[in-house]
Amino acid sequence: MQPIFKFCPNCKGDHLEYPHGSKIVCPDCKFEYYHNTAGATAVIIQKKDEILFTIRNKEPQKGYLDLPGGFIDANETAEYGSFRELQEELNISIDKSKLQYIDSYPNTYLYKDILYNTIDLFFFYKDDNLSIIDFDPDELKGVVWKKLSEIDFDEIAFESHKKTLKKLMKI
Missing domain, CATH: 3.90.79.10 (Nucleoside Triphosphate Pyrophosphohydrolase)
Structure with missing residues (x-):
């Protein structure tokens, strides 16, 4: 998945992970976002x-x-x-x-x-x-x-x- 966010929408951290499919996770605050269909x-x-x-x-x-x-x-x-x-x-x-x-x-x-x-x-x-x-x-x-x-x-x-x-x- 291509990066959608440069920073976490929740804590503004810049270490976002894209573990699989449409899921985006911030390891700092545990924010999860699903870029669904x-x-x-x-x-x-x-x-x-x-x-x-x-x-x-x-x-x-x-x-x-x-x-x-x-x-x-x-x-x-x-x-x-x-x-x-x-x-x-x-x-x-x-x-x-x-x-x-x-x-x-x-x-x-x-x-x-x-x-x-x-x-x-x-x-x-x-x-x-x-x-x-x-x-x-x-x-x-x-x-x-x-x-x-x-x-x-x-x-x-x-x-x-x-x-x-x-x-x-x-x-």
């Missing part, structure tokens, strides 16, 4: 025979294609996190009861020089009448609809997204 969601939105992709406007993977979604906040379900993220990123409201769980994959997300381990939970949502007329320009450069057969996996930001899309396509 963060939950994230992504929604494969289908309209007729096309899938919605967002174009990332932030690192990591700025300019790459992404599925709409994001990190799950404390005390949120994955379904509600998906709903909230779609509202924030695309200014759309969906019917949460129509979200269909697909699968999950571990992933990593480098943010401000800290590597986060994530568990990405994927959902499917179909709406042939969905219209995207707005998006958050801080988060996204834009949106694009693509047929499954038109997807170039080299343009997709994250491996977990590629795996789920390939599973959906049965490649």
